[in-house]
Each structure stands twice: as C-alpha cells, then as structure tokens.
Amino acid sequence: MGNMKTNDRTANETARGISTTCVHAGEERQKEASSITDPIFCASTYTFANTAAVIEFIEKKLPREEYGRYGNPGEKVVERKLAALDGAEAAVLYSSGMAAVAGLLLAKLNSGDEVIFFDECYHRTREFCSKHMARFGVVTHQVPAGDYDAMEAAINKNTRLLVSESPTNPHLSVVDLERFAGLGRKHGVETLIDATLGTPYNVQPIGAGVDYVLHSATKYLGGHNDLLAGVIVGSEEQLAPVRKLRGITGAVNSPHNFYLLERGLKTFELRMQRHNANGQAVAEFLHEHPRIEKVYYPGLPSHPYHEIASRTMRGFGGLVTFLIKDADWRATADVVDRVQIPRIAPSLGGVESLIEQPLVMSYYEMPVEDRKRFGIPDNMIRLSCGIENTEDLVADLKQALQG
Amino acid sequence: MKFRTRAIHVGNEPDPATGAVVPPLHLASTFVQAKAGVPQEYDYARSGSPTRKSFETTLANLEGGTHALAFATGMAATTCVTMMLSSGDHIVAGRDIYGGTYRLLHNVMNRFGIGVTLVRTDGDLSELKAAITPRTRLLWIETPGNPLMSITDIAACAEVARQHRLLLAVDSTFATPALTRPLELGADIVMHSATKYIGGHSDLLGGALVVQDKALYDKLYYIQNATGPVMGPLESYLCTRGLKTLELRVREQSRVAAQLADWLSDNPRVARVNYPGRAGHPGHSIAARQMDGAFGAMLSFEIKGGYEAAQRLVESTKLFALAVSLGAVESLIEQPASMSHASYQREDRLAVGISDGLIRVSVGLEDFEDLRDDLDQALVSALK
Numbered sequence: 010m011g012n013m014k015t016n017d018r019t020a021n022e023t024a025r026g027i028s029t030t031c032v033h034a035g036e037e038r039q040k041e042a043s044s045i046t047d048p049i050f051c052a053s054t055y056t057f058a059n060t061a062a063v064i065e066f067i068e069k070k071l072p073r074e075e076y077g078r079y080g081n082p083g084e085k086v087v088e089r090k091l092a093a094l095d096g097a098e099a100a101v102l103y104s105s106g107m108a109a110v111a112g113l114l115l116a117k118l119n120s121g122d123e124v125i126f127f128d129e130c131y132h133r134t135r136e137f138c139s140k141h142m143a144r145f146g147v148v149t150h151q152v153p154a155g156d157y158d159a160m161e162a163a164i165n166k167n168t169r170l171l172v173s174e175s176p177t178n179p180h181l182s183v184v185d186l187e188r189f190a191g192l193g194r195k196h197g198v199e200t201l202i203d204a205t206l207g208t209p210y211n212v213q214p215i216g217a218g219v220d221y222v223l224h225s226a227t228k229y230l231g232g233h234n235d236l237l238a239g240v241i242v243g244s245e246e247q248l249a250p251v252r253k254l255r256g257i258t259g260a261v262n263s264p265h266n267f268y269l270l271e272r273g274l275k276t277f278e279l280r281m282q283r284h285n286a287n288g289q290a291v292a293e294f295l296h297e298h299p300r301i302e303k304v305y306y307p308g309l310p311s312h313p314y315h316e317i318a319s320r321t322m323r324g325f326g327g328l329v330t331f332l333i334k335d336a337d338w339r340a341t342a343d344v345v346d347r348v349q350i351p352r353i354a355p356s357l358g359g360v361e362s363l364i365e366q367p368l369v370m371s372y373y374e375m376p377v378e379d380r381k382r383f384g385i386p387d388n389m390i391r392l393s394c395g396i397e398n399t400e401d402l403v404a405d406l407k408q409a410l411q412g
Numbered sequence: 413m414k415f416r417t418r419a420i421h422v423g424n425e426p427d428p429a430t431g432a433v434v435p436p437l438h439l440a441s442t443f444v445q446a447k448a449g450v451p452q453e454y455d456y457a458r459s460g461s462p463t464r465k466s467f468e469t470t471l472a473n474l475e476g477g478t479h480a481l482a483f484a485t486g487m488a489a490t491t492c493v494t495m496m497l498s499s500g501d502h503i504v505a506g507r508d509i510y511g512g513t514y515r516l517l518h519n520v521m522n523r524f525g526i527g528v529t530l531v532r533t534d535g536d537l538s539e540l541k542a543a544i545t546p547r548t549r550l551l552w553i554e555t556p557g558n559p560l561m562s563i564t565d566i567a568a569c570a571e572v573a574r575q576h577r578l579l580l581a582v583d584s585t586f587a588t589p590a591l592t593r594p595l596e597l598g599a600d601i602v603m604h605s606a607t608k609y610i611g612g613h614s615d616l617l618g619g620a621l622v623v624q625d626k627a628l629y630d631k632l633y634y635i636q637n638a639t640g641p642v643m644g645p646l647e648s649y650l651c652t653r654g655l656k657t658l659e660l661r662v663r664e665q666s667r668v669a670a671q672l673a674d675w676l677s678d679n680p681r682v683a684r685v686n687y688p689g690r691a692g693h694p695g696h697s698i699a700a701r702q703m704d705g706a707f708g709a710m711l712s713f714e715i716k717g718g719y720e721a722a723q724r725l726v727e728s729t730k731l732f733a734l735a736v737s738l739g740a741v742e743s744l745i746e747q748p749a750s751m752s753h754a755s756y757q758r759e760d761r762l763a764v765g766i767s768d769g770l771i772r773v774s775v776g777l778e779d780f781e782d783l784r785d786d787l788d789q790a791l792v793s794a795l796k
C-alpha cells in the first residue's frame with residue numbers, strides 16, 4: 010500500500026483556512042489511478058503477496074490493511090480530515106454517534122469507575138451510562154449543567170471522566186470549555202465534550218484543553234440527512250485503546266457511508282456559514298414575535314450563556330428552540346403542522362430544515378414530572394435551520410405563527 | 413415455500429409506488445412524520461430503516477426466527493449479546509470460538525466483572541456441564557469451529573441450556589441458514605458474520621442476530637439502538653442480494669469442498685484432512701444430523717513437512733488468495749500458525765490441535781478442477 014505513506018500530505022495543514030482543510034486535509038495529493046477523488050474500498054479483506062508480507066505486517070514494519078473491521082483506506086482519509094477540522098491529532102470513526110459514545114466509554118471505563126455528567130448532556134448518552142454501564146459496575150453522577158462547583162464536589166478517587174454536551178440540546182446552554190477542561194486537569198480526570206451541535210466550525214474543545222470531542226457526524230458533518238456516523242477525536246496516544254476496542258466490538262462505519270461523509274465535509278464551512286446565518290436570523294425574528302414566549306439561542310444577548318458563547322464560539326449554529334406563548338401542546342403542534350418548508354422529523358444538522366416538538370418527538374412517553382425535570386415544556390418547538398434561503402424560512406415561520 | 417423461494421421473495425415486496433421489482437435503497441438518516449404525535453414505522457435510521465428491515469425480515473424467515481437485527485459487523489452483533497449481561501455474570505464458551513470473540517470475552521467483558529470459562533464443546537459435553545455455575549447466563553458455541561471444523565451438537569447444548577436456564581447463542585457463520593438452523597434445534601440466538609457467506613462477495617462487513625422470542629428481541633434491539641453499531645443501507649441491500657444466491661452458492665461451494673477434501677485425503681503430500689463431510693471426521697455423525705445435506709465450504713488439512721512447507725504452500729497458490737476472512741466466491745487460503753492463530757504460544761496452539769503444517773481453505777465458487785490443479789502444483793512446489 011504505497012499510497013498510505015504520509016509524506017506527500019502537507020505538514021502544516023492546520024494553518025490553512027477551514028474550507029481548504031475541508032477539501033484537502035487527510036487526502037493524498039496523488040491518489041490511486043490518478044483520480045481526483047478517493048476511491049471507495051468495499052473489500053472486507055486484503056490479500057498478502059506472500060508469507061513474508063504477512064510476517065512483515067505482523068512485525069509492524071509495513072503499514073497496510075488486513076481486514077475491514079481493523080481499518081479501511083477511506084476510513085483513514087476521513088479520520089484525518091475530521092481530526093484536522095478539530096485541530097486534533099487523531100480521530101476514530103464509528104457507525105453512529107451512539108456507537109462512538111459506547112466505544113469511548115467501554116474503552117476507558119472499568120467496573121468500579123465513576124463518570125460525572127452535566128445534566129443537560131444528550132439524554133441517550135446519560136441513559137447509556139446510567140442503564141448499561143451501571144450493570145457493568147460503572148457509577149454515573151449528574152450535576153446541574155454549568156455548575157462547575159457541583160461537578161468538582163462530585164469528583165472522587167474513582168472518577169475517570171467528566172462529560173458534557175456544548176451547546177446542549179434543546180436548551181443550547183454553553184459550557185465554559187477552558188474551565189471544564191481545567192477541572193479535569195486539576196483532578197487528573199479526562200474530559201469529553203459532545204460538540205455535535207457546536208461542530209468544529211463553531212467550537213474547538215481540543216484547543217480549550219478538552220481530552221476528547223464527540224460528534225454525531227449524522228448531523229452537521231455529514232450534513233445531508235443521508236448517513237449515520239459518529240466520531241471521537243483526541244490525541245493519538247489517548248485514542249489508541251479506543252481504536253483497538255473498535256476493532257474488537259466492530260462498531261465500524263461502512264465504506265459507502267464514510268465516502269459520503271468525506272464528500273459532505275467538502276462543503277462543511279459553506280454549509281455552517283449558512284446554518285449560522287439562518288439560526289441567527291430566525292432567532293432574532295422569533296425573539297421579536299408577539300406569539301413567542303421565549304427563544305433559546307446563544308447568539309441572542311438575552312440568552313443566559315451569550316457571554317461565554319460570544320467568547321468561545323465562531324457562530325451559534327442552526328438550532329433554535331422556542332416556546333409559544335399561552336399555548337398548550339395542541340396549539341403548539343398546530344404551529345409545527347402549519348410550517349411549509351421545514352419537515353417534521355427527528356435529527357438535525359442537515360441541509361433540509363427540520364422541526365419538532367420535543368414533547369411529541371422525544372419525550373412522548375415520559376411522565377410530566379420527568380419532562381419538567383428535563384425542562385421540556387409542552388409549548389416547546391425545536392427548529393433545525395437547514396441551508397435554505399433565510400427569507401424563505403422567516404416568511405414560512407411568520408405565516409405558521411399567524412394561523 | 414421452500415428456502416430459495418423465501419430467500420428471493422420474503423421481505424422483498426416490489427416497491428408499491430413504482431412497481432420496481434427491487435425496492436429502492438433508502439439512505440435517509442431521518443424520516444418525515446406526517447403529523448406531530450402520530451408514530452410511524454420509521455423515524456430515525458439508527459432505530460430502523462426500510463432497507464435494513466428488508467434484510468432483517470428475509471434473514472429472520474430463513475433462520476426460522478421471528479426477528480433479526482443487522483449490525484455493522486459480526487463482532488458488533490456478538491458484542492450486543494454480551495452487553496445484555498451484568499457484572500458478576502458468567503459465560504461458558506467453546507474453546508475454539510473465533511479469535512475476535514475470544515478477545516471480546518477476555519479483554520473487554522472481564523473488565524466489567526463478567527467471567528468466562530472456555531470448554532470443549534465438540535463431542536462429549538461433560539466439560540461444558542461442569543463449567544456451569546449459578547452465575548452462568550450465556551452459553552456461546554460456534555459450529556463448525558475454526559480451523560479444525562469441529563462440530564458441536566446444537567440440540568444437545570440446547571438441552572443443557574434449558575436445564576440450567578441459560579441463553580444458548582450459536583455463531584453459525586460457517587454453516588449459514590442454508591445448512592443449519594440453530595433456532596429449530598433449540599438455540600435462543602443465532603449470530604452471523606454476514607461479512608462471510610451471507611454477503612458472499614468479500615465486499616462488505618456485516619453481522620446479524622436472529623431470535624424467536626419477542627422479549628429477547630426487545631432487549632437486544634434496545635441495546636443495539638443505544639449503542640448504535642447498525643448496518644448501513646448499501647450493506648443491507650447487498651446482504652439482501654446475497655441471500656438470494658446463498659443456497660446456490662453454499663451448496664455448490666460445499667460440493668466442491670467435499671471433492672477437494674476427498675482428493676486431498678488421497679494425496680501423499682497431505683498428512684490429514686479436517687472436513688465434517690468425511691466419515692472419519694469426529695463430528696461427522698452430528699454434522700450429518702444438524703447440517704442439511706451438505707457440510708460447508710471450509711476445510712483444513714495438514715501438509716507433511718510442517719511450518720516451512722505450509723508457508724511455501726500458501727505462497728505458491730495462484731487462485732487461492734492469501735488472506736484472512738472466508739465465505740466468499742473467491743477461494744482463500746491461510747496458515748493458522750502464522751496468521752489467524754499467530755498470537756498463540758506454540759504449545760497452546762499444538763494442544764488444541766493446530767499444528768505448524770495446518771492450512772485452512774475457504775472454498776470459493778471456482779471450478780473444482782481449477783482449484784484442485786492449483787493445490788496440486790502448490791503442494792508439489794511446497795515439498796520440492
């Protein structure tokens with residue numbers, strides 16, 4: 010596999026602009042068959058010319074592929090691109106965001122270890138920890154999002170990982186990443202930020218000193234609502250056991266998916282600029298609208314985390330959460346049903362705008378008290394702004410709110 | 413309906429919108445909801461997608477199960493089963509399980525307080541029975557086993573599992589549903605590396621679990637959705653496509669494997685042949701009972717002349733490619749001592765019957781004469 014040598018990739022890729030990184034980082038300049046784009050390797054297994062090649066491979070003298078579960082040339086390209094976007098050394102790609110969560114936790118935690126979450130972190134991640142990892146003897150603590158003192162107080166000698174999402178979903182609370190990372194460093198505990206909503210365009214947790222960043226690449230990184238993927242980025246050394254475990258538990262992505270991911274990444278900066286612009290414009294429009302009780306968007310000065318967000322984020326993303334004034338769940342659903350452009354669907358971060366009422370979409374079967382505890386009122390709507398034209402989205406919301 | 417008819421038709425209804433005889437591939441990660449609060453079959457692709465469902469429906473039917481789950485790899489399917497367990501639980505597994513399964517049990521599950529005992533499962537089950545403790549929850553077997561094609565009696569294991577209220581899971585990758593249907597023999601879970609015969613063309617990674625019990629399915633589904641190692645849409649389609657020719661391929665590949673096994677047994681350069689279809693194989697009578705009219709397309713043999721001769725042999729073939737993996741239309745060859753079982757200490761390896769001169773062959777879909785001639789010339793040059 011002569012094409013796997015790294016010396017014809019530019020050494021200083023990280024100094025380049027974001028779209029240059031999106032288009033070129035991680036790729037060989039001269040590819041197989043002189044093709045401008047990377048080929049898709051579907052092969053499950055890779056042949057050896059002779060036994061000497063097998064032995065050379067086993068003794069690690071020759072970097073090459075062996076079997077699809079242990080690596081794929083296209084996977085390496087997209088991993089390098091993702092690492093470059095986050096300003097990190099390495100990335101490990103998975104079949105989904107949840108597979109990335111499970112991959113990191115199963116690699117880093119043992120029976121008896123403890124994890125502390127900010128309680129606005131993606132609820133399925135917390136559930137995975139408090140249900141499954143609990144059966145494996147791992148203890149999960151949750152403290153209020155943004156309460157760094159409570160998080161510090163919960164650290165003990167068994168604590169192995171501090172976890173938060175930033176910004177959070179659907180409240181868009183923003184973590185002070187340096188403070189969060191500093192807490193981990195002070196106590197010798199590793200830190201993980203789920204930056205799915207933030208994306209490497211808007212936030213750079215690795216630069217702030219966080220150990221691991223998680224993305225559901227299903228969302229903005231893929232960006233076209235046509236694939237599932239997840240990734241953990243961090244240092245090569247810290248990710249080595251994570252990568253090794255992925256080879257054992259087999260939660261790898263597929264060559265067709267990660268080619269689509271690589272392709273999606275080429276337009277990542279362009280898309281993010283439009284997502285950010287749409288998010289900001291829609292949030293400002295809603296903020297002024299008489300039927301709106303409250304808007305959650307870190308780009309609005311009224312948002313409690315606006316100051317941290319302005320300091321630490323390049324843009325504020327495409328997700329806008331808002332409450333309809335004096336509306337019960339049905340009146341809120343009516344607004345959702347009246348929009349013409351966003352489609353009613355779970356997920357976020359794709360070119361198509363998506364709208365949902367969290368009560369209905371994600372918390373339907375949850376008792377009222379629990380929904381209160383999670384801060385999910387009946388009149389809440391979450392809008393993932395796509396990359397449609399801003400005026401069209403605003404006009405559509407305007408008519409839906411008139412109805 | 414018979415197996416092949418079901419392989420082609422069950423789960424493969426023509427597209428109602430266009431009449432397309434092959435349903436369209438759905439790449440969508442999310443599914444539009446017609447109205448707020450009205451649940452639909454699909455909402456988010458990690459939780460289920462039409463193309464994956466189609467493969468799962470066909471496979472469940474072919475295995476005589478009610479539900480199947482498709483995974484990113486065979487190991488992801490196996491991991492899902494082990495994730496049902498809790499700290500303090502215990503697994504009894506066959507001693508010749510796939511190396512990846514061995515590593516999952518010994519290097520991952522042990523960190524979470526889950527114990528494992530490896531036992532001999534081919535032939536006499538006394539060692540297996542003796543290993544069961546009050547904490548044992550899962551019995552994991554693989555048949556035919558690798559690389560000696562050891563045969564485990566699934567029905568007998570199911571009886572033991574029933575007595576002790578254990579779950580019996582069978583890695584049926586080598587047998588495929590065309591030849592063995594473990595659920596019909598009393599197993600609770602069938603596991604496949606779909607990378608192998610189900611895909612059948614060396615061009616995808618995939619895994620699957622099949623069960624008959626809805627409650628067990630619900631548990632496994634919950635874990636699959638929470639941990640997310642699902643099969644992608646194109647792989648799901650290629651697996652559906654692979655199932656349509658599964659029986660043809662497996663029966664033809666098995667027929668050629670049997671011919672090669674006979675030819676190898678008569679070859680003076682070969683010390684021993686391991687193929688369950690031969691009367692001398694220790695698992696032959698069980699295999700004849702639980703394998704449906706053929707004995708699979710995997711075989712192994714020992715070349716006279718040991719390690720170096722085996723090494724020269726695998727380097728001298730022109731059609732058989734030197735590679736790990738198996739189950740595809742291309743024939744593959746490997747030397748367990750230097751490849752799949754290279755991490756074993758030599759004494760441990762010899763103790764389980766994997767000699768220096770052992771060669772494992774995955775018989776593809778090429779013509780018997782061509783494969784025979786290729787092995788013949790390679791045997792000659794290996795022992796020159």
Ligand SMILES: Cc1ncc(COP(=O)(O)O)c(C=O)c1O
Nearest residue numbers: 105106107131205225227238640
């Ligand atoms: C913030 C966040 N983290 C993780 C995930 C899980 O990712 P995936 O759906 O790709 O498994 C999601 C989406 O579902 C998410 O929104």
Ligand SMILES: Cc1ncc(COP(=O)(O)O)c(C=O)c1O
Nearest residue numbers: 259485486487510585605607618
């Ligand atoms: C018998 C058996 N079980 C399980 C596996 C694991 O499957 P996969 O490689 O698809 O993860 C394999 C192959 O690698 C195998 O041969």
